[in-house]
Amino acid sequence: MDLSTIKQRLVEGDAQGTVDAAREALASDIPAEAILRDALIPGMEEVGDLFARNEYFVPELLLSARAMHTALDVLRPLLVGGGYQPAGKVVMGTVQGDLHDIGKKLVAIMLEGTGFEVIDLGTNVAPERFVEATRENGATLVGLSALLTTTLPAMEETVRAIHQAEVAGEVRVMVGGAPVTDSFARQIGADGYAPDASTAVALARRLLGSTAG
Numbered sequence: 001m002d003l004s005t006i007k008q009r010l011v012e013g014d015a016q017g018t019v020d021a022a023r024e025a026l027a028s029d030i031p032a033e034a035i036l037r038d039a040l041i042p043g044m045e046e047v048g049d050l051f052a053r054n055e056y057f058v059p060e061l062l063l064s065a066r067a068m069h070t071a072l073d074v075l076r077p078l079l080v081g082g083g084y085q086p087a088g089k090v091v092m093g094t095v096q097g098d099l100h101d102i103g104k105k106l107v108a109i110m111l112e113g114t115g116f117e118v119i120d121l122g123t124n125v126a127p128e129r130f131v132e133a134t135r136e137n138g139a140t141l142v143g144l145s146a147l148l149t150t151t152l153p154a155m156e157e158t159v160r161a162i163h164q165a166e167v168a169g170e171v172r173v174m175v176g177g178a179p180v181t182d183s184f185a186r187q188i189g190a191d192g193y194a195p196d197a198s199t200a201v202a203l204a205r206r207l208l209g210s211t212a213g
């Protein structure tokens, strides 16, 4: 099974076909990381391009997103694997008003895979819920995701709420998502920005290292 078939089925929104193709690829010793990096992520990018060109609409996006989630569920245990030392507790969520969660889920999987404990609050998460969950779980890192330019203000508000809460000083905030940039992250007072899931892991390590002691 080649990677282009997996990608093609994801673009077609065929969840079962995507998972079957991914399983066949795994059985022929293609690593889970390669399936993710070289088939699923480029597939979602293509779906995004089709949407931008008005060739795909929301129902097609939903089908491909469902296929992506189903495939991620199959890959997750293989990506997580490993038996690493717990590296820290991270609260993750997509900011209020925003329902996109594929990228956030990928970041969460990569963090789990490298030994972090992740509390995933899901999508459309209010600023106070981030503050509450951080306190309840004693997390020292919060990851905020936003995919819409219209929800960037909610990201800013959430960073402010976390920094104003009593946990301020101990908790670091990292941000990401397609419309987020390094300069926007700095502008809203976030502690770090990463453009993708693997860079997010390096960032999380750096930020938690800097809060140690």
Ligand code: B12
Binding pocket: 041, 044, 045, 047, 048, 049, 051, 052, 058, 061, 062, 065, 097, 098, 099, 100, 101, 102, 103, 104, 106, 107, 142, 143, 144, 145, 146, 147, 148, 149, 150, 174, 175, 176, 177, 178, 179, 193, 194, 195, 196, 197, 198, 200
């Ligand atoms: C799938 C999708 C949907 C699905 C979401 C399903 C789901 N469960 O997530 C559905 C159909 C629900 C949807 C709805 C909408 N969508 Co939409 N959607 C997309 C699409 C095609 C792909 C997003 C995606 O999953 N990418 C794949 C992942 C892997 O990439 P990613 O999310 O960027 O994540 C990576 C990095 O950004 C980073 N990252 C992400 N989060 C975080 C967090 C941290 C802490 C860190 C460090 C890093 C990080 O790491 C990730 C992994 O590498 C994008 C197009 C695109 N190319 O982005 C449009 C897009 C985001 N959607 C768009 C729009 C307009 C909408 C709707 C308003 C459409 C409508 N008219 O109803 C609604 C809004 C709903 C809402 N309130 O949120 C626009 C946004 C335009 C803008 N600038 O604001 C886009 C860009 C499409 C376009 N070209 O116009 N959408």
